[in-house]
Amino acid sequence: MAFKVKDHFFHKAKSENYLARSVYKLSEINDRFQILKPGQLVLDLGYHPGSWSQYASEMVGNEGLVVGIDLYPINEKLVPVKNIRLFEKDIFDLKGPQDLNVDQKFDIVLSDMAPNTSGIKTVDQLKSLSLVESIFELLPKLLIPKGHLLIKVFESQGAQDFLKQQKKLFKEFHYLRPEATRKTSKEYFVIGKGYSG
Template identity: 40%
Template sequence: MKQYRDHYFKRAKKENYPARSVYKLQELNKRFNILQKGQKILDLGAAPGSWTLFAAKKVGDKGHVLGVDIQSTETEFPANVTYLQADVFEDSPELLGAMEPHLPFDLIISDMAPKTTGVKFTDQARSLELCERARDLLPRRLKQGGNFVVKIFEGPDVKEYRESLNTIFSKVKIFKPKSSRAESKEIFVVGLGFQGGEG
C-alpha cells in the first residue's frame, strides 16, 4: 500500500507537479477527453495547483485556466493561468473581474474536499454540500455543451446528486481513478454536455 502511494508521490515530484492528484485528472481526461486546446477552464479548490498546471498544458497558449482556492499556493504557473486566492462561492469584485474575460467556461473541474473529521457521515455530508454548491454555479458559469467534473465522497447521497445532474447534462458518469488511494472514498462525477437550467 505504502509503495503504491509512493509511486504517485515520487512521480509527481519528478514531473514537477505539487501533488499526486494530477494523475486523477490525467485518467479522467484519458477516459472522457474533457481537455482540449483553446479551452477556458475554471478549477475549483485549485491549491496546490496540480490540476491547474495539467489543464494549462492541455489547453495551450490560446486557452486559459482560472484556478480558485481559499488557500494560497507557492506553485509557479505559466502565462495562461490566473490563480486567485478567494472563495469561489462568494461573488467578490476580484473574482468576478478574473472570470469576466473567460465566461462562459468550457469546462469546470473541482477536486474540492471538506476538512475531514474522520466521522464518515459528517465527511460525506460536507462533501455533498461542496458538490451541490459547485453544481449551483453552473448556470451562470458553464457554457451550453460544456463539461463538469466534481469529486464527491461515496455515500448514500451520491445517487441523488447524480440524478440532479442528469436533468442538466446529456450524460453523467461515475469514475474512480486508479491513482486514487485504495482506501479513499472519493469518486468523481462527470457531467458531459451541459444543457443549461438549474440542478
Template identity: 25%
Template sequence: MLSRRVFRQLTDSVLLGPALNSACICCIASKCAPVSFCRAPQSLQIRTASSSSSTRWKSRQGRDHFAKEAKVQGLKSRAAFKLLEINEKHKLFKPGQTVVDLGYAPGSWSQVAVNRTAPNGRVIGIDIIPAQPPRGVSTIQGNFLSPAVQAEVRAYVQDPALGRPRKRTVISSAGSEEEQITEDELKEIERGYIDLERRTHLDGGGVESEGEAEPSSGMKEDRKLNMSRAKRDESQGRVVDVVLSDMSAPWEQTSGYNKRSISDPYFRMMNTSGMAFRDHAGSMDLCMAALKFCFDTLRTGGHFVCKFYQGAEEKALEKKLKRLFQKVHREKPESSRSESKEAYFVALRRNERPSEEEVFQE
C-alpha cells in the same frame, strides 16, 4: 560497581533529559524490581503520539508510485494523475478553452489544464487556502461557498481579456502603444515575398481558383444555429468550457504556525475529518455550489468534473447532474487510493434547455 540495570537507568535519564531525572532517581532509590520501567512524562507521550500519524503519512508517500512520479515530473501533487486518467478516457480539454479549477491548491489539476488547453487557453483557480499558483494560472483566494466570491469569479471569467497569456512586445517606437509590434506580427513581416506567394499558391490562390462548392442551405442553417447558440450562451454569461471541482472542506490548521511559506498552509490543514458522514455532508455542499456555478457559467456542450465523498446524498446529486448534462459517469481513478472514500462525477456535454427549477428540484 554499579549493576547493569542501574547503569542503563542512569544512561536513559541523561539521554532523555532532565524531565526524566527525578522519575528515574526515585525508581533507583526505591530499588524497583527488574521488570519495572521508568515512565516517560505525559508531554513526551503526547508528542510521540502526535508524530506517529505524520510518520505513517511519510512512509506511505515514500512507497507511493504516483507520489514519486509526480515529484519526478515536477507536478504539485499526485492528484494530477487522477485528472490525467479522466481526461484520457473522456477527452475533456481542447486548445483555447476556458477552465475554472475550484479548490485548485496546491495546483496539480491546474498544471494539467494549462498544458492541455495551450495555446491561448486560460485557467482560473479558486481556493480558500493561500498557495503559490502554477505558471500560467490566474487565481482568486476566497471561500467558494460565499456568494460574493462566486460573483467575483463570474465577473472575472466573463471578461475575455482576463487570464489569457499576453503576447510579448518586442519592438516599440517612442513608447507609443499604437506602434508596438508583437512576436507574431514580427514573424509575419519577416516573411519574404516569395514565401507569401508560395503559401497563397498552396492554399488555392484567389476565390476563382479555389473551385470549392458553395455550402448547402442545410450547412448554412447549421452555421446559423451554432452562431445563435454561442450568442445565447454569451448573452447569459456562459463562457466557461470546463469546470473542475476537487474541493474538500478544510479543517483548522493544527501545526506549523512558525512556517511562513505561502504553500505550507495546504499541507498543514486537513482535508478530511475522519468521520465519514461529516466529510460526505461537507462534500455535498461543495458539489452543489459547483453545480450552481456550472449552471450560471458553463457554455452549452461544456464539461464538469466533481469530487465527492460517498454517502447517502450522492444519488440525489447524480439525478441533478443528469438533468443538466447528456452523460454522467462515476469514476474511481487508479491513482485514487483504494481505502479513500472519494470518487468523481464526470458530467459531459451540458444541455442548453433545462431551467434552474428543473435542474435543482428535489
C-alpha cells in the same frame, strides 16, 4: 490535512514536476473522456497546490486560460505560468465569472475540492455534499451550453440521490474511480459532458 502517500504516483509526480500526485487522476480521466482541449477557458475549483491547473494549462495551451480558486493563499510557484490565473476564494463566496475577472462562461469546470475532514463520517459526507451542491447551483452562471464538468464526490446516499437528479443536465454522465485514487479513499469522480445550459 490528508497525509501524503509516498507511493508510485507520488514519486512519478515529483519526477515529472507536478505539484501533487492527484494529477494522474485528472490525466486518466482526460485520456478516457477527452474533456480538455486547446484554447479552452477552464475553471479549477480547489486548485491548491495546483497539479490539476498545471495539467490543464498544458492541455489548453497558450490560447487557453486556467482560472483556479482555493481557500489557501495563492501558490506562488504557479504565478509565472502565463495561462494560469489564481484567486484565494471560497466557492461559497463565488457569484460568477465576473468575480474572477473573466467576462464569459467557462468551457469546462473542474473540482477536486475536498472539505477539511472532522473524522465524523456523517459530518464529512454532509460537508462534501454541500461543496458539490454549491457547484451545481452556480453552473448556469459558470458553464457554457455543451460544456463539461468534472467533480470529486465523497460516497454517501445523499450524494448519490443528488447526482441522480442532476444527471439530466448533461448529454453524458459517467462515474469513475481513477487508478491513482487511494484504495482506502471514499472519493469518486463524476464526469458530465454536454451541459444543456
